[in-house]
Amino acid sequence: MQAALEPFRLAHAQQQAFTVAEFLSPIPPPNNPARLYEFHRASNFQTVEQDIRNALRYGGYRLNQKESVAWPGILVSYWKAIHSLLRAEEARNQGTLGARDLVEVYDAWKELTNHFLRHTSNGALPPWTLVCMYRTANYLRIFAAQADAQLAKSKESVTFDSGLQDDIATPAPRSEKLEETARIFNRIFALCLNDRNPDMSQSRKWGTYYMANLQFKTYFKLKNVSLSKNIVRSINAQSDLPSFEAFPAAHRVTYNYYVGVLAFLQEDYNKAEEHLTEAWNLCLPESLGNQERILTYLIPTRLITAQTIPTPLLLSSYPRLQKIFGPLVTCIKRGDLHGFDTALAAAEDALVRRRIYLTLERGRDLTLRNLLRKVFLAAGYEELKEGQTERDRIRKSRIPLSWFAAALRMSSGAGGEGLNLEDEEIECLIANQIYKGMMKGYISREHSMVVLNKKGAFPGTGV
Amino acid sequence: MAWQPAAPAQHIPAYSAVPARTTLERPPLGSYAAALSRPSPTDPSQNPPPTAAAPRKVSWSDSVKSYVRRAFDPDNAMPDISAADMKIKLKEIISYHAERNLQDEVDWATHPLPQQIIAGEREAAARAALAAQPNSPAPAYGKSIGPTFSPGSKRKSLDADELQAAASVPPWRKANLESRVTFGDGQNKRQKKSDFTKETISKLNQLDLEKRKQRFQANQNDTTPPWRSDRDSDSEMSTAPVVGTNQSLEKSYFRLTSQPKPETVRPLHVLEKTLDLLRKKWRQEKNYNYICNQFKSLRQDLTVQHIKNAFTVRVYENHARIALEKGDLGEYNQCQTQLKALYGLGLGGHPGEFLAYRILYFVYTCNKTDMNDVLAELTPTDKALPEVKHALEVRSSLALGNYHKFFRLYLDAPNMGGYLMDMFVERERLNALSNISKAYHHVFVRFLTNELGFENDEECLQFLRDHGAQHLIEEKETDNGPKMRVRVKEAMALFDQLRAAAFSKVDLKGQI
Numbered sequence: 001m002q003a004a005l006e007p008f009r010l011a012h013a014q015q016q017a018f019t020v021a022e023f024l025s026p027i028p029p030p031n032n033p034a035r036l037y038e039f040h041r042a043s044n045f046q047t048v049e050q051d052i053r054n055a056l057r058y059g060g061y062r063l064n065q066k067e068s069v070a071w072p073g074i075l076v077s078y079w080k081a082i083h084s085l086l087r088a089e090e091a092r093n094q095g096t097l098g099a100r101d102l103v104e105v106y107d108a109w110k111e112l113t114n115h116f117l118r119h120t121s122n123g124a125l126p127p128w129t130l131v132c133m134y135r136t137a138n139y140l141r142i143f144a145a146q147a148d149a150q151l152a153k154s155k156e157s158v159t160f161d162s163g164l165q166d167d168i169a170t171p172a173p174r175s176e177k178l179e180e181t182a183r184i185f186n187r188i189f190a191l192c193l194n195d196r197n198p199d200m201s202q203s204r205k206w207g208t209y210y211m212a213n214l215q216f217k218t219y220f221k222l223k224n225v226s227l228s229k230n231i232v233r234s235i236n237a238q239s240d241l242p243s244f245e246a247f248p249a250a251h252r253v254t255y256n257y258y259v260g261v262l263a264f265l266q267e268d269y270n271k272a273e274e275h276l277t278e279a280w281n282l283c284l285p286e287s288l289g290n291q292e293r294i295l296t297y298l299i300p301t302r303l304i305t306a307q308t309i310p311t312p313l314l315l316s317s318y319p320r321l322q323k324i325f326g327p328l329v330t331c332i333k334r335g336d337l338h339g340f341d342t343a344l345a346a347a348e349d350a351l352v353r354r355r356i357y358l359t360l361e362r363g364r365d366l367t368l369r370n371l372l373r374k375v376f377l378a379a380g381y382e383e384l385k386e387g388q389t390e391r392d393r394i395r396k397s398r399i400p401l402s403w404f405a406a407a408l409r410m411s412s413g414a415g416g417e418g419l420n421l422e423d424e425e426i427e428c429l430i431a432n433q434i435y436k437g438m439m440k441g442y443i444s445r446e447h448s449m450v451v452l453n454k455k456g457a458f459p460g461t462g463v
Numbered sequence: 464m465a466w467q468p469a470a471p472a473q474h475i476p477a478y479s480a481v482p483a484r485t486t487l488e489r490p491p492l493g494s495y496a497a498a499l500s501r502p503s504p505t506d507p508s509q510n511p512p513p514t515a516a517a518p519r520k521v522s523w524s525d526s527v528k529s530y531v532r533r534a535f536d537p538d539n540a541m542p543d544i545s546a547a548d549m550k551i552k553l554k555e556i557i558s559y560h561a562e563r564n565l566q567d568e569v570d571w572a573t574h575p576l577p578q579q580i581i582a583g584e585r586e587a588a589a590r591a592a593l594a595a596q597p598n599s600p601a602p603a604y605g606k607s608i609g610p611t612f613s614p615g616s617k618r619k620s621l622d623a624d625e626l627q628a629a630a631s632v633p634p635w636r637k638a639n640l641e642s643r644v645t646f647g648d649g650q651n652k653r654q655k656k657s658d659f660t661k662e663t664i665s666k667l668n669q670l671d672l673e674k675r676k677q678r679f680q681a682n683q684n685d686t687t688p689p690w691r692s693d694r695d696s697d698s699e700m701s702t703a704p705v706v707g708t709n710q711s712l713e714k715s716y717f718r719l720t721s722q723p724k725p726e727t728v729r730p731l732h733v734l735e736k737t738l739d740l741l742r743k744k745w746r747q748e749k750n751y752n753y754i755c756n757q758f759k760s761l762r763q764d765l766t767v768q769h770i771k772n773a774f775t776v777r778v779y780e781n782h783a784r785i786a787l788e789k790g791d792l793g794e795y796n797q798c799q800t801q802l803k804a805l806y807g808l809g810l811g812g813h814p815g816e817f818l819a820y821r822i823l824y825f826v827y828t829c830n831k832t833d834m835n836d837v838l839a840e841l842t843p844t845d846k847a848l849p850e851v852k853h854a855l856e857v858r859s860s861l862a863l864g865n866y867h868k869f870f871r872l873y874l875d876a877p878n879m880g881g882y883l884m885d886m887f888v889e890r891e892r893l894n895a896l897s898n899i900s901k902a903y904h905h906v907f908v909r910f911l912t913n914e915l916g917f918e919n920d921e922e923c924l925q926f927l928r929d930h931g932a933q934h935l936i937e938e939k940e941t942d943n944g945p946k947m948r949v950r951v952k953e954a955m956a957l958f959d960q961l962r963a964a965a966f967s968k969v970d971l972k973g974q975i
Contacts, residue, residue: 225832265831265832267831348838349839352838352839353839355832355835357835357838358831358834358835358838358862361859361862361863362862362863365863365864422867424867424913424914425865425867425868427867428864428865428866428867428868428914429863429865431898431899431901431902431903432863432864432865432898432902434901435864435897435898435901435902436864442902442903442904442952443903444903444904445903445906445907445910
C-alpha cells in the first residue's frame with residue numbers, strides 16, 4: 001500500500017493540488033492505463049482501512065492532527081470507489097452491467113465527495129485541496145448521470161398514485177441520483193461562496209465559479225434550468241468575491257456561456273449577446289467543441305440583436321453547425337421564403353433539442369426583409385429631375401402592393417403555398433415589417449401602394 | 464360569473480347536505496335515492512337536518528353519579544392537579560361516553576378517576592417530551608388530543624347501531640366532538656397538525672397510541688372487511704389501493720390528509736353512473752362550482768382506488784372540457800397534466816384533441832420553455848392531425864406576427880380550441896392594432912372587422928370604443944357612399960400601451 005500511495009505522498013508533501021487531484025481521479029492517466037488496477041490490487045476490501053491507516057502512519061507523511069483524520073477517510077473511500085468502478089467495468093465487459101453496479105459506483109463516489117465536503121468545511125484539510133474537492137465533485141455528476149440512465153432503463157417513466165394525491169399520475173423522480181448530486185453541489189457551492197477567510201490566497205471563494213458551472217450543468221441535465229438563476233443571483237449578491245477577471249479563464253468561459261444561455265432562454269438577447277461574446281472571446285482557439293456550443297446560441301442571438309447571419313467561412317469550421325445553420329443562412333440571404341420554411345422544418349428536431357427553434361424561426365422576418373428589399377431595388381429610380389445627376393438620383397419610393405405580392409407569392413413556393421396567399425395576408429406581413437422597424441414607410445390602402453421612406457427604406461442595409 | 468348559479472334556486476344540488484356524511488355512517492338507503500331525484504332544499508321532508516342535530520335529554524345513571532361524587536371527593540384529590548383541570552377532564556369523560564351511548568358499558572365503580580387519568584397523561588407526556596425534545600414544556604398537548612382513555616380501559620368496536628345512536632348528541636357537543644375525531648376525509652388543518660405532532664413527538668406515548676386505536680375503531684363500521692381493521696392503527700401511510708363501498712352518486716370534494724375510508728369511496732361502477740349524472744347535470748344546469756367540486760371528488764376516488772383505464776381518461780377529458788368551457792384554466796391545466804400521463808399509457812381517449820389544447824394553452828401562457836418541450840415531443844403522426852396542425856399554425860402565425868392568418872384560424876378552430884383562443888384573442892387584437900397603427904395612416908372599420916376576426920362592424924366599433932379609440936372613428940365619403948374610418952396612426956401610443964399591458968398579465972389561477 002505504501003508503494004501505491006507514493007505518488008500521493010510526494011504530491012501532498014509539495015502541496016501539488018493538481019497532482020493530488022489527478023491521483024484521486026477515476027480515470028487512469030493516458031501513460032499508465034493500468035494505474036487503477038494496480039492501485040486496487042494494493043489492498044482488499046477487508047483490510048483496506050487498516051492498510052491505508054498504516055501506510056499513512058509509517059510512510060513518512062507530515063500530517064497534522066486533523067489531516068491525519070481526514071486523509072485516511074478520503075483515501076479509503078477513494079479505494080472503495082475504484083473497487084466498485086472496476087467491478088462495474090468488469091460487468092460491462094461481460095455484458096451484465098445493471099443499474100445496481102452503477103448506483104454502487106455513484107454511492108462510493110458520493111462517499112468520497114462527502115469526505116471532502118466534511119473535512120473542508122471543518123477546516124481539517126489545507127486550502128490547496130480545494131481543487132481536489134471540486135474535481136471530485138465533477139466526477140460525481142458524471143457517475144450520477146450514468147446511474148440514472150441505467151435506472152431509467154429499468155423503470156417506467158411515470159408512476160401512478162401515491163397515497164394522498166388527488167390525481168392519478170405523478171411524474172416519477174427520473175433522475176434521483178443527479179438530484180441528490182445537485183444538493184451536494186449546492187452545499188459545496190455555499191461552502192466556497194461564503195468562505196470568510198480574509199486571506200484571499202487561502203480562500204475557498206476561488207472554487208465559486210467552478211462549482212456554479214457544475215450546478216449549471218446539473219440543472220440543465222435535470223431540465224430544471226430555472227434553478228440556475230438562483231446561483232447567478234447569489235453570486236451577484238456576494239460583494240466580496242475576487243474580481244471576475246482574476247478567476248481562471250476556464251471557469252470564466254463556462255460561466256459566461258451558461259449565464260448567456262440562461263439569458264437567451266429568457267429572451268433577454270442583449271444580455272445573452274454580451275455574455276456569449278465574452279465566452280467566445282475567452283475560449284481557447286483549439287477548443288472547437290466549446291466554440292461550437294457558444295456559437296449554437298450566439299448565432300441565433302445575433303440574428304435577433306444585430307440582424308446578422310454568420311459568414312460561410314465561420315460556419316465551415318464547424319460541420320455540425322454548418323449542417324443546421326447552413327441552409328437557413330443561405331435562404332435568409334437569398335430572401336427565399338419557401339426554402340427557409342423547408343430548411344427550418346428539416347432542422348426542426350435538432351433545433352428544438354437545442355432550444356433555438358423558436359428563436360431561429362424569427363429569421364423568417366429577415367428573409368422577408370431581404371425579399372422586399374430586392375423588390376425595392378428592382379423598382380429602380382425616379383426619373384431624373386432638372387439639376388439632378390446620376391449620383392444623387394432617388395429610388396422609387398412608391399411601390400404598388402401588387403409588386404410585393406408577386407414577389408411574396410413566388411418566394412413562398414410557386415406551388416400551392418404561394419398562390420394561396422391572400423392579399424390581406426401579404427399586407428399583414430408588410431405591416432409587420434414596418435412594425436418591427438425593418439422597413440420604413442406606410443401602406444396606403446386607397447392607392448394599394450407602399451410608400452417607403454426616401455432616406456433609408458430598409459435600415460442597416462445601405463438603402 | 465362562475466359563482467352565479469345558472470339555474471333557479473330550487474336547483475341547488477343536494478350536496479349541501481354533506482355535513483351529515485362526516486359522521487361516516489352509511490347513508491340510509493333512501494338518502495341517495497333521494498339525492499338522485501334531486502330534492503329541493505325547501506322541502507323539509509327531503510332535506511333532513513343532520514340526525515345529530517336533534518337534542519336528546521340524557522339521564523344519568525346512579526353509577527355515573529357516584530363516579531362524579533368519587534371524583535370530587537377530597538380524599539381522591541391529587542396535590543398537583545387543580546380542581547378545574549379535574550372538572551374539565553371529568554366532563555370530557557362523561558360526555559364522551561354519553562355521546563356514544565356508552566355510559567352503561569363502563570364499569571363506573573372501577574373506572575379511573577379524572578385526576579388519575581390526568582396524572583397518567585402528564586407522566587406519559589413528560590416521558591415522550593423527554594424522548595423527543597428535552598426542553599419542550601411537557602403537558603402542552605395533554606389536553607388538546609381527543610377523548611381520554613385510561614390505559615386499562617376496555618377497547619370496544621362499535622357496530623352500526625351504536626354509531627347511529629352516537630350521532631344523536633346535542634349539536635353543541637357534536638361540533639366539539641367532530642373537531643376531535645379523525646375522519647377519513649380529515650378536512651381540517653388542525654387535525655392534520657395534531658396527527659403530525661403525534662407522529663413526530665409521541666411515538667413512544669402508549670397512552671396516545673391507545674387513544675388513537677380507540678378513535679379509529681369508533682370510526683369503523685361493519686362494512687370494513689376484517690383484514691383491514693388494523694390498517695390505520697399505525698401512523699404509516701399506506702398507498703395500497705382502497706376498495707370503495709360508497710354508493711352515493713354525489714360527493715363533495717375534500718382534500719385527503721389520511722388514508723380514506725372505504726365507505727367514503729365509491730367503486731368504479733358507481734363512478735361510472737356518477738359521470739353520466741354529472742354530464743347530464745352540466746348540460747341542464749351549468750353550475751360550474753358544483754360540477755367542478757364533484758369532478759374533483761370523482762378524480763380523487765379514482766386515484767385512491769388506483770383505477771386507471773379508459774374510464775379514467777374519460778373523466779379527465781370531461782372535466783378538462785368543462786373547465787375549458789368556463790375558462791377555468793387552472794383546473795384545466797391540472798387535467799391536462801394528468802391526461803398527458805394517461806395518454807402515455809395508451810388507454811385511448813382523444814390524445815390529438817388535447818395535444819392541440821396543450822399547444823394553444825402554451826400560446827396563451829407565452830411559455831416558451833414549455834412550448835419548446837411540446838414541440839420536442841411531437842411525432843410526425845401528431846403533426847399530421849388536423850387539430851394539432853391547426854394549433855401549430857396558430858403558434859407560428861403569432862410568432863411571425865401574421866395576425867391575418869391568426870384570426871382566420873381563430874374563426875376556424877376545431878373542437879373546443881375556440882374557448883382556449885378566446886383567452887388570448889383580445890390580447891392579440893390589441894397586438895394587431897398596435898401593428899396596424901404603425902403601418903397605416905387610416906383604415907376602414909370593415910378592414911379591421913375582417914382582419915381582426917370580429918363578427919360584424921358593430922362589434923369591432925365597440926371594441927375600439929372600449930379601448931378608448933372613440934375619438935379616432937370618423938365617417939368618410941367614398942365613391943360607394945359614406946364609410947366608417949379609423950385614424951389608426953394617431954392611436955399608435957395608445958395601442959402600444961394596451962398591448963404591453965395585455966401581455967404583461969398572463970395570470971393563471973392554480974398555476975404553479
